[in-house]
Amino acid sequence: MWSLESIKRQFSVPDDPELVLAQARALSTQVPLMYAMVVVNTVILAVSHAGAGPDLLTLYAPAMLSVLCVARIVSWLHGRQKLNDIDVARRSLRRMMRVMPLLSIGFSVWTVALLPYGNAYQQSQVVFFAGVTTIGCMFCLMHMRAAAVSMGALQLVPFTIAMLMMNNVVMTAIAINLGFVVAGVLIVLLGNYRDFADLVASRSAMARKQAETQRLSDENNRLANVDPLTGLPNRRWFDRQLDEMLGESNADGTAIAVARIDLDGFKAINQTFGQTTGDRVLAETARRISTVSPSGSFVARLGADNFALITRDVQSDAGLQRLGTELCRALRSPFDLPDANIHLSASIGFAASHPGDTAEMAYDRADYANSVAKRECRGHAVVFADRHDREIRKVRQIEHELHTADLDKEIHILFQRQFDTATNRTTGYEVLARWNSPVLGEVSPMEFIPLAEHIGLISKVTQTVLRKALAVSATLPKHIRLSVNLSAHDIGSATAIKAIAGLLKQAGTPRRIDFEITETAVMRDLDQANSSLLTLLALGSRIALDDFGTGHSSLTHVQRLPLDRIKVDRSFVTDICNDRTSQAIIKTTTELCRNLGISCVIEGVETQEELDVLVGLGGTVIQGYLFGRPVDADTMLAQLARERTVRSGDARRASGATN
Numbered sequence: 001m002w003s004l005e006s007i008k009r010q011f012s013v014p015d016d017p018e019l020v021l022a023q024a025r026a027l028s029t030q031v032p033l034m035y036a037m038v039v040v041n042t043v044i045l046a047v048s049h050a051g052a053g054p055d056l057l058t059l060y061a062p063a064m065l066s067v068l069c070v071a072r073i074v075s076w077l078h079g080r081q082k083l084n085d086i087d088v089a090r091r092s093l094r095r096m097m098r099v100m101p102l103l104s105i106g107f108s109v110w111t112v113a114l115l116p117y118g119n120a121y122q123q124s125q126v127v128f129f130a131g132v133t134t135i136g137c138m139f140c141l142m143h144m145r146a147a148a149v150s151m152g153a154l155q156l157v158p159f160t161i162a163m164l165m166m167n168n169v170v171m172t173a174i175a176i177n178l179g180f181v182v183a184g185v186l187i188v189l190l191g192n193y194r195d196f197a198d199l200v201a202s203r204s205a206m207a208r209k210q211a212e213t214q215r216l217s218d219e220n221n222r223l224a225n226v227d228p229l230t231g232l233p234n235r236r237w238f239d240r241q242l243d244e245m246l247g248e249s250n251a252d253g254t255a256i257a258v259a260r261i262d263l264d265g266f267k268a269i270n271q272t273f274g275q276t277t278g279d280r281v282l283a284e285t286a287r288r289i290s291t292v293s294p295s296g297s298f299v300a301r302l303g304a305d306n307f308a309l310i311t312r313d314v315q316s317d318a319g320l321q322r323l324g325t326e327l328c329r330a331l332r333s334p335f336d337l338p339d340a341n342i343h344l345s346a347s348i349g350f351a352a353s354h355p356g357d358t359a360e361m362a363y364d365r366a367d368y369a370n371s372v373a374k375r376e377c378r379g380h381a382v383v384f385a386d387r388h389d390r391e392i393r394k395v396r397q398i399e400h401e402l403h404t405a406d407l408d409k410e411i412h413i414l415f416q417r418q419f420d421t422a423t424n425r426t427t428g429y430e431v432l433a434r435w436n437s438p439v440l441g442e443v444s445p446m447e448f449i450p451l452a453e454h455i456g457l458i459s460k461v462t463q464t465v466l467r468k469a470l471a472v473s474a475t476l477p478k479h480i481r482l483s484v485n486l487s488a489h490d491i492g493s494a495t496a497i498k499a500i501a502g503l504l505k506q507a508g509t510p511r512r513i514d515f516e517i518t519e520t521a522v523m524r525d526l527d528q529a530n531s532s533l534l535t536l537l538a539l540g541s542r543i544a545l546d547d548f549g550t551g552h553s554s555l556t557h558v559q560r561l562p563l564d565r566i567k568v569d570r571s572f573v574t575d576i577c578n579d580r581t582s583q584a585i586i587k588t589t590t591e592l593c594r595n596l597g598i599s600c601v602i603e604g605v606e607t608q609e610e611l612d613v614l615v616g617l618g619g620t621v622i623q624g625y626l627f628g629r630p631v632d633a634d635t636m637l638a639q640l641a642r643e644r645t646v647r648s649g650d651a652r653r654a655s656g657a658t659n
Contacts (some may be wrong), residue, residue: 016490017086020206022196023088026143028080031096034140035076037067038107038133042066045114045129053117061110068103069641094100100147104154107133130159131178135185145193149186156182163204171476226302229279230286238300238308243359245298245310255353257320258362260370261289261327264306264345264378273340274525281335281342288330294323308366317383318351322383332379345379352384368392387411399453401437411435413472414630415482417639418601421611422620426643428481428514430623431469433461433629449487458487459496466500470507472633477640483514486617487570488521504539514565516546526560544601548589558596566593570604570624576613583617 046062070356082088111130113610115123134155141148156178163175225237249256263285270278282305290299294313302308309327314320331346349370352360365384368391373382415429435443452458462484469482476482490496504513515536524531533543544565545558558566570587572582586602593600605611605624614622631639 016201019200020089020093021084021086022200024083024092024145026196027093027096027141027428028076028083030140030143032073032076034137035073035407037136037140039066039069039073041129041133042069042107045125048125049114049122051112052119054124057114057117061113065103065106065110072099072103089396091324096144097150101150101154107113108158110154111159115159115162115166125172127163127174127178130156131181135182138182138185138189142189142192144195145190148189150192152182154185157367174473185407187201197265200345217227229562230283230301232286232290232307233298233300235300235302238298238302238310241298241300242363243308245312246353246357246359246362249312249353250355250357254312255314256362257309257311257314257352257382258325259311259320259327259348259350260302260363260366261307261309261331261346261348261369263305264347264374265332266344269342269344273342277337277340277342279342280337284335285331285346289327290334292323292326292330308363314352315592317352317385320352320383321381324348324350324383328379328381347373347378348381349373350383368435392555394447395451398440398443398448399455401439402448402452402455402457405435405437407460408467410437411461411464411468412632413465413468414632415472415636416623416630417627417636418483418621418623419627420621421615425647426640427479427621428483429636430483430516431465431485433465433485453487453489456489459493459499459514462490462496463499463503465515466503469513470503472636473512474507475633475637476512477644478512480640481512481514481542483516485516485546486521488518491517491521491529492525494528494532497532501535501539502606504536504541514542514544516544516567518546519548522561530561537562558592563598565599565601567601567603567623573604573610573614573624576610583613586614586619587617594618 008201021215023562039050046058049058052058068377076092079088079092083092111126117123118126134152138148141151158174160179163171168173225233227234228338245256263281266278266281267289269281282301285305285307286299286301288306289309291307293299294311296312298310300308300310311323313323327348328346331344335342335344347370349366349368349372351362351365351369368388369382369384373380373387412434414432414434416432417426418428418430419425420427433445433449435445435448437443449458449461452461466484468483473480473482486500490500515533517529517533531572537543542564543562544567545561546567547569548566566589569584572585573602574582574584576586590600599621600619601621601623602614602619603623605622605626607626609628610624611622628639
């Protein structure tokens with residue numbers, strides 16, 4: 001048996017703060033909707049009974065009840081922003097538990113009083129109003145069990161009794177039917193309320209558990225210093241260790257060395273063999289580095305395929321170079337794994353500490369030496385030297401001057417001849433950018449072009465070179481074409497291509513411009529590159545693939561890109577007189593171009609002997625120092641004038657001999 005106290009608890013606001021807040025938030029939306037529904041139904045019922053009963057029941061009573069409902073709507077909407085406060089939420093629920101029974105009794109009295117009036121249809125509408133409105137209100141109050149039960153009881157019990165007292169078989173049947181329906185609805189609502197209360201309790205418990213888990217996770221994260229895959233210290237521990245060891249070396253006047261170790265081509269391992277195999281390679285790499293490193297060294301994994309080493313065994317740069325060689329040799333040995341035999345190499349950068357170094361300064365030097373190793377001698381070790389320090393300062397100065405340069409004034413162009421041996425005439429010139437800085441003087445393109453790409457100025461350089469080339473092209477014979485190089489950023493940017501196309505349209509001579517691209521440039525996004533090149537082709541320009549054979553998937557690029565010309569890289573010409581492999585590559589490439597109906601230019605020809613071999617292999621269009629070094633526009637025009645004079649003289653002599 002339930003005690004009076006337990007019954008009172010069932011019909012009061014719960015003590016659980018989380019449940020109270022959840023109920024208040026749910027009811028802040030549902031209660032205004034409930035009162036709005038009641039108002040609409042009340043107005044409809046009152047209008048339909050106009051003239052069928054006294055004004056008190058058809059006008060004044062429903063008007064008063066509707067006003068009270070609207071007032072409750074306003075009250076809930078006004079206070080819904082404050083319901084995140086537990087005290088406000090509790091007061092709001094208690095107020096609802098006081099007001100809602102009074103309104104329920106008011107509507108119950110009104111519907112019971114209105115029931116005898118009107119015809120059968122109107123009486124049926126009163127019954128429909130009482131049943132549907134009550135069930136709708138109970139559903140709106142489902143998250144507050146006490147409110148839903150008390151409202152249903154106060155509304156339907158008197159109304160049901162009134163129907164039974166009418167001694168009408170139909171009304172009695174409706175009353176019984178309505179009682180069963182409401183009982184069923186009540187059972188469902190009580191079940192939903194239990195689920196709601198359990199869900200709130202579960203969420204509260206989960207939130208507390210998550211808070212505790214987060215606290216432990218934060219603590220573990222603070223304490224965690226080990227890479228779980230390799231068992232080596234991670235980047236966090238490495239940074240702290242480097243700082244500590246530098247502090248000790250600065251204090252006692254000794255030096256330490258820092259190394260950055262990057263695996264070459266590791267990404268392909270994951271792509272080809274899967275991540276599990278890649279993880280095994282990383283774990284074995286960690287073991288090899290730890291084994292080869294001098295005793296007392298600190299080895300860490302910085303992330304991905306990047307490792308680091310700190311050692312006190314710093315005798316000389318030569319000693320560091322020997323250590324680097326040993327490490328490279330160890331990492332070059334095959335990785336014999338259960339499902340693969342993998343060959344890799346590693347590029348390593350070493351840097352000895354200087355007095356007063358910070359951890360960042362020492363690591364940055366090792367990082368720069370590592371980038372030099374990857375760029376100049378991939379798979380080997382480089383020890384940071386004075387020349388690298390000078391390079392860094394120079395690069396920073398070049399970068400600064402590039403940012404402030406007046407490119408139109410400081411960039412000038414030179415032209416290198418492309419000569420067709422079959423027709424014995426010049427067919428075009430490659431345009432070469434040169435930068436004459438008022439501060440730095442003449443800066444090599446090998447220095448400023450990569451840096452311009454790195455800092456995002458390469459498109460401005462390209463457009464400056466193109467404007468100057470277009471101006472010169474207007475003075476050239478019609479059969480002479482100029483080749484301008486495009487960077488990866490140029491062909492990968494729709495904005496850059498739009499600017500280039502605008503310059504071509506403005507000049508009006510796009511058919512005399514070839515654009516040279518490299519395989520590396522198109523590898524980033526072949527589809528975008530193809531779209532960019534088609535834009536230039538549509539304007540009448542031609543496309544040449546530069547440095548052919550030095551990139552990846554060259555035949556794929558030949559197949560998919562809209563090319564008019566292939567330029568064979570000079571590296572195949574260096575030993576062309578003695579290297580049968582280079583000869584075979586040149587011959588195959590010239591035949592490929594001939595079969596595809598595109599031209600072939602061979603770069604880097606410097607001797608007559610090389611030219612003779614290349615002509616024998618099918619080469620015709622040649623570029624290189626044998627036919628002249630890069631020259632300015634005036635010299636180029638003089639060359640062409642001399643060539644026209646010679647050809648005219650030859651033509652006259654040939655005509656005289658014939659006569």
